[in-house]
Amino acid sequence: MPPFRLVDAFTDAAFAGNPAGVVVLDTPQPVGWMRAIAGEVQASETAFLVPDTANADTWKLRWFTPTTEVDLCGHATLAAAHVLWQDGLADLDATLRFTTRVGDLRARTDQGEILLDLPAWPVRPHPAPARLEQALRTGGGRYLGRTAGSAGEDNTGAEQANDVVQLPDETAVRDLRPDLDEVVRLGASGLIVTAPADGEVDFVSRYFAPTLGVPEDPVTGSAHATLGPWWAEQLGRNDLRARQLSRRGGRLRVRVDGDRVHVGGLAVTVITGEVIA
Numbered sequence: 001m002p003p004f005r006l007v008d009a010f011t012d013a014a015f016a017g018n019p020a021g022v023v024v025l026d027t028p029q030p031v032g033w034m035r036a037i038a039g040e041v042q043a044s045e046t047a048f049l050v051p052d053t054a055n056a057d058t059w060k061l062r063w064f065t066p067t068t069e070v071d072l073c074g075h076a077t078l079a080a081a082h083v084l085w086q087d088g089l090a091d092l093d094a095t096l097r098f099t100t101r102v103g104d105l106r107a108r109t110d111q112g113e114i115l116l117d118l119p120a121w122p123v124r125p126h127p128a129p130a131r132l133e134q135a136l137r138t139g140g141g142r143y144l145g146r147t148a149g150s151a152g153e154d155n156t157g158a159e160q161a162n163d164v165v166q167l168p169d170e171t172a173v174r175d176l177r178p179d180l181d182e183v184v185r186l187g188a189s190g191l192i193v194t195a196p197a198d199g200e201v202d203f204v205s206r207y208f209a210p211t212l213g214v215p216e217d218p219v220t221g222s223a224h225a226t227l228g229p230w231w232a233e234q235l236g237r238n239d240l241r242a243r244q245l246s247r248r249g250g251r252l253r254v255r256v257d258g259d260r261v262h263v264g265g266l267a268v269t270v271i272t273g274e275v276i277a
Contacts, residue, residue, distance in 0.1 A: 006271035007079035010219040011251035014270045017250040020079035020218035021046030038064035044214045045076040061098040067213030069159045074221010081107035082267035115264040121147045121225045134184035141165040162190040170198045174245045180210040201241040219250030228254040266268040
């Protein structure tokens with residue numbers, strides 16, 4: 001029976017950050033089975049790991065929301081790395097390599113945190129969706145564009161494109177109550193809203209992805225593969241701190257390095273068990 005862990009990612013305390021299921025497998029399993037497990041877990045993402053027996057410290061990694069497979073998930077990757085180290089499946093000083101739909105991702109420990117190496121998904125010019133104001137329920141947003149959602153020559157990430165909106169300030173992000181039915185009608189996978197922070201961190205955000213079965217994602221590593229490059233350009237520096245203002249909340253360290261974005265944070269295991277189905 002494969003081991004199962006529920007991990008709170010991008011937090012140093014249980015019951016905060018973003019929960020992710022992690023299932024460690026000996027061999028690949030059918031997509032329908034993985035989708036069913038993710039639907040049962042009901043975390044925003046569940047990660048499935050299979051060891052690459054030909055390469056040390058290398059794992060095949062896939063992510064599922066409660067309804068669908070996605071191309072990139074940061075917090076479940078961080079949770080997966082945390083589990084591999086915590087359960088003694090990898091040395092703490094090893095750099096982990098994950099083979100995924102968007103190419104190779106890496107994870108290592110750095111300054112007491114887990115640091116992910118993700119592809120940059122920058123904002124691209126795009127016509128503002130016709131019903132954006134209805135989705136936001138506010139007229140105060142600046143539409144920045146839509147992410148290319150691509151991290152390789154075969155454009156494997158196209159299905160995960162997001163609309164990106166800058167709001168006036170941190171309070172506007174925190175108080176936002178979008179119409180999720182209208183968010184679905186925008187035509188992208190999700191909606192990222194962001195603003196400069198009032199203090200302590202450089203910028204704040206929230207992420208809504210009802211199209212993917214995730215009304216609001218508590219803390220979104222992949223969104224910072226978009227927000228990192230954008231805020232680095234706005235602020236004129238590549239090392240940033242961020243906070244996601246969901247109800248659970250979370251903090252992230254972000255460093256932009258060309259077409260890669262390094263996203264760092266902590267994780268806490270809250271449930272351990274086995275998958276018996």
